[in-house]
Amino acid sequence: MxxxxxxxxxxxxxxxxxxxxxxxxxxxxxxxxxxxxxxxxxxxxxxxxxxxxxxxxxxxxxxxxxxxxxxxxxxxxxxxxxxxxxxxxxxxxxxxxxxxxxxxxxxxxxxxxxxxxxxxxxxxxxxxxxxxxxxxxxxxxxxxxxxxxxxxxxxxxxxxxxxxxxxxxxxxLTVEAPAPAPTVLEEHHEPVGDRPELTAASVVVSGGRGVGSAEKFTVVEQLADTVGGAVGASRAAVDAGFYPAQFQVGQTGTSVSPQVYIALGISGAIQHRAGMQTSKTIVAVNKDPDAPIFEIADFGVVGDLFTVAPQLTEALAER
Ligand SMILES: Cc1cc2nc3c(=O)[nH]c(=O)nc-3n(C[C@H](O)[C@H](O)[C@H](O)COP(=O)(O)OP(=O)(O)OC[C@H]3O[C@@H](n4cnc5c(N)ncnc54)[C@H](O)[C@@H]3O)c2cc1C
CATH class of the missing domain: 3.40.50.620 (HUPs)
Structure with missing residues (x-):
């Protein structure tokens, strides 16, 4: 074979x-x-x-x-x-x-x-x-x-x-040293935290533009940490400077397929869906009942993420 x-x-x-x-x-x-x-x-x-x-x-x-x-x-x-x-x-x-x-x-x-x-x-x-x-x-x-x-x-x-x-x-195997040898001008190491990597995590909690600011992203992080999950972000959240680009989920970011994907304040644009639609269970929290994310969500909550997410975090922490 x-x-x-x-x-x-x-x-x-x-x-x-x-x-x-x-x-x-x-x-x-x-x-x-x-x-x-x-x-x-x-x-x-x-x-x-x-x-x-x-x-x-x-x-x-x-x-x-x-x-x-x-x-x-x-x-x-x-x-x-x-x-x-x-x-x-x-x-x-x-x-x-x-x-x-x-x-x-x-x-x-x-x-x-x-x-x-x-x-x-x-x-x-x-x-x-x-x-x-x-x-x-x-x-x-x-x-x-x-x-x-x-x-x-x-x-x-x-x-x-x-x-x-x-x-x-x-x-x-023998690695031939390349000629001429490449010169490394700069090394950049992505910060490594305690959270699992996006592509390996069984739970991913992502925040979108609806989160509103970098400081408020703690609401996303707290929920992720309660379930041992990774944190993701939509491109709009990344472009607005709420969260680093390495955590962007979607067509031009990382593709994820976790057991559970929780989208907080994300509208569900096709470019975002391209990177998370194969998740096994999708949970969405959005204050707009017509947000496209609800078309693919298994569980949806129409509401303010700052009301819903902390309650979810608390309930999960108790369990
Ligand atoms: C070539 C190309 C590639 C792209 N690649 C990507 C990509 O890889 N990943 C990606 O994500 N996007 C990508 N985009 C951008 C994409 O089209 C969307 O613009 C983006 O996904 C929108 O992000 P968002 O849902 O966070 O923001 P918005 O579309 O602005 O949605 C914000 C949502 O938050 C909700 N909201 C606001 N406040 C609250 C609150 N307090 N509680 C609950 N809900 C609230 C609103 O109702 C809204 O639905 C790409 C676009 C292009 C053209």
Missing amino acids: PQALVLAVTADGALRPVTAELLAAAARVGDPAAVLVCDPAERDTLVTALGAAGATTVLVAAPPAGAPLLTGELAALTAAVTATGDVSAVLIESTFDGRELAGRLAVRLDSGVLAESTDVELLDGQVVVTQPAFGGAYSVRWTTTRGVPVITWRGNSIEDTAAPADAPAVVE
């Missing part, structure tokens, strides 16, 4: 939950294998974790001089692995970095990107993915016409897991 390659996602020496989901998706279309770029000190722990998550093979590379690989280098490495093996698909988490990597990789492989995938299957030997289209109003199934498909995967889309592999085969 061909291998289905997964780009392992790690943080602080541990696998991020999306990696197990990527491996479960990979198992549907091939023998799940993981490409792992990590510090040698973290390697054994991560290989064991990848095996437990279903990787039958782990292809390991250590970044030269301990510096993280730039996206171009990672694309070159993954392209080399893909070109020399029998590979049915490459699966990458759909994040800003993941999407950039996918594009570069598809060019190198002369194939195509199947973006924002939420399901994958083999049909007559062809890898076919499902993707929400037109803001989630339609689901489309599509494939590439040539080459190894590069799939960007929307986290929290499937719940199955791959069968664990007790002792995954380990293949060492």
Whole structure:
């Protein structure tokens, strides 16, 4: 069986939950294998974790001089692995970095990107993915016409897991130092808090323009913290400076698919829906009964979010 390659996602020496989901998706279309770029000190722990998550093979590379690989280098490495093996698909988490990597990789492989995938299957030997289209109003199934498909995967889309592999085969990869070596002019680290990441959270509480100010966003944060959720924001809230851009949900932000999505003071424009419509349960609080968000909400409260959200926070905290 061909291998289905997964780009392992790690943080602080541990696998991020999306990696197990990527491996479960990979198992549907091939023998799940993981490409792992990590510090040698973290390697054994991560290989064991990848095996437990279903990787039958782990292809390991250590970044030269301990510096993280730039996206171009990672694309070159993954392209080399893909070109020399029998590979049915490459699966990458759909994040800003993941999407950039996918594009570069598809060019190198002369194939195509199947973006924002939420399901994958083999049909007559062809890898076919499902993707929400037109803001989630339609689901489309599509494939590439040539080459190894590069799939960007929307986290929290499937719940199955791959069968664990007790002792995954380990293949060492060599990273060629690029010539000329790139110069890093500036490093920017996103602030990391105690909240789960947007794409991994099972509950996301988002605030929109209706929240009114950056200070008042605490009402959104308090509700999120009560349920261990992540905080999101609409683009209008981001553009108004209420919340940082990295938390924007939607077509030009992050796509999320949590178990529960709570929208506070968000009208439900199609560009916002594009990033949250696949959430399992949608709860909306809006003072306008005609707000489009209510068309897709499973539970809706017509009311002032500053009255409703604190009561919800209190009731949940009691439980
Ligand atoms: C190319 C393009 C890409 C875009 N990408 C994105 C994207 O990625 N994500 C995104 O979100 N948008 C995106 N947008 C913008 C999108 O079209 C909307 O403008 C935006 O989503 C509106 O945000 P909002 O719902 O917070 O604000 P508004 O549409 O202004 O809605 C605010 C809502 O809050 C309600 N409200 C006000 N006060 C209260 C209160 N006290 N209690 C309860 N409810 C209250 C109002 O009734 C209203 O429904 C994009 C637009 C374009 C053109």
